[in-house]
Amino acid sequence: MTAAGIRIRDVNLSYGRNHVLKDVSLDVAPGEFFAFLGPSGCGKTTLLRLIAGFAQAAGGTVEVGGTDVSALPPWKRDVGMVFQSYALWPHMTVRRNVAFGLEERRLPRAEIDRRVTAALELVGLAALADRRPSQLSGGQQQRVALARTIAIEPKVLLLDEPLSNLDAKLRVQVRRELRELQQRLGITTIFVTHDQEEANTICDRIAVMNEGVVQQVGTPMELYERPANLFVAGFLGHANILDGRVVGEGAARRFEAAAGVRLPVPRDRDVPPGAKLVFRPQDAVLGDAPPGSIALTGTISHREFLGASVRYGVRIGEAEIHLDSHFRSGDELLAPGMRIDLALPSHAVLYLAD
Numbered sequence: 001m002t003a004a005g006i007r008i009r010d011v012n013l014s015y016g017r018n019h020v021l022k023d024v025s026l027d028v029a030p031g032e033f034f035a036f037l038g039p040s041g042c043g044k045t046t047l048l049r050l051i052a053g054f055a056q057a058a059g060g061t062v063e064v065g066g067t068d069v070s071a072l073p074p075w076k077r078d079v080g081m082v083f084q085s086y087a088l089w090p091h092m093t094v095r096r097n098v099a100f101g102l103e104e105r106r107l108p109r110a111e112i113d114r115r116v117t118a119a120l121e122l123v124g125l126a127a128l129a130d131r132r133p134s135q136l137s138g139g140q141q142q143r144v145a146l147a148r149t150i151a152i153e154p155k156v157l158l159l160d161e162p163l164s165n166l167d168a169k170l171r172v173q174v175r176r177e178l179r180e181l182q183q184r185l186g187i188t189t190i191f192v193t194h195d196q197e198e199a200n201t202i203c204d205r206i207a208v209m210n211e212g213v214v215q216q217v218g219t220p221m222e223l224y225e226r227p228a229n230l231f232v233a234g235f236l237g238h239a240n241i242l243d244g245r246v247v248g249e250g251a252a253r254r255f256e257a258a259a260g261v262r263l264p265v266p267r268d269r270d271v272p273p274g275a276k277l278v279f280r281p282q283d284a285v286l287g288d289a290p291p292g293s294i295a296l297t298g299t300i301s302h303r304e305f306l307g308a309s310v311r312y313g314v315r316i317g318e319a320e321i322h323l324d325s326h327f328r329s330g331d332e333l334l335a336p337g338m339r340i341d342l343a344l345p346s347h348a349v350l351y352l353a354d
Helices: 044-052 094-104 109-122 138-151 168-185 196-202 220-225 230-235
Strands: 006-015 018-028 033-037 059-064 079-082 156-160 188-193 205-210 213-218 240-242 244-247 254-257 262-264 276-279 293-305 309-316 319-326 339-345 350-352
Touching: 006 044, 018 044, 018 059, 018 213, 033 044, 033 196, 044 059, 044 079, 044 156, 044 188, 079 138, 094 109, 094 138, 109 138, 109 168, 138 168, 156 168, 168 196, 188 196, 196 220, 205 220, 205 230, 213 220, 213 230, 230 240, 230 276, 230 350, 240 319
Parallel strands: 033 188, 033 205, 079 156, 156 188
Antiparallel strands: 006 018, 006 059, 205 213, 240 276, 244 254, 254 262, 276 350, 293 309, 293 339, 309 319
């Protein structure tokens, strides 16, 4: 297989009055594992279907490997798509399911047999070739769907929430298998999901989408540490978000949150109009504030034991923030009603707008 890059420019797509994709432009590098991430209805699956040729844009272009495929039907785009439902034929064996697309292309029987055998061996299902889908587990069915797509040797692999039908433990196993398979093949892959953990753990880069607009593109760490706006900060992981306003100028400039919290704003820190104060629960730590940190005082309102950590709700003035504290065996948990001191490193504070 030869990996191909994808170039999307100024794509707009509507269903009636519903503007689903709004001026979308993206580049996916050859061999990259890329994710479209966002809530239900944000346009991520529609964008995937557009690349596959199952949806038609009102404007803009889609290129695969440098060729404009915007006007081509799906079977001429050299892309393969794995659907959320797997779409396996229940009356056919695993081998026949994998061979189906090749038979439709009228390839020689010897070539079909070679590709089917190679694809099944690649996904570890060669020994189950004569079974039917109903005799397989959910993870095995998902691998059959992958093998069927891989067998046609596409330049691009499109995955539409392929793990959503699996239980939590199996999802972890299969997503690791997906990543290993993608690296072995070196194939350009786009993965659609609403699950940030799935995208963070297996993808090279992520496009975060909301309401048909690409909000930000970057590596998982870039998006988490440097979100472009409040939506990205809130969607990727948990974030404390406090309303407020900037008052004063120069060295006296500070951010006054509605909670009664007053934080100094460094001279070189840009604060966009309408910005809110944002920081992650793990960045606030219990105890006195060392130099360079911001001191806060609050009262514990509730706690949640999460195994590796404890999440405390802390009431500060009129607002409540969350603080994550690492848990070790034998630690005593803090009780609701306790008054505590917190330290918040200045570098961990972000000022973000919509």
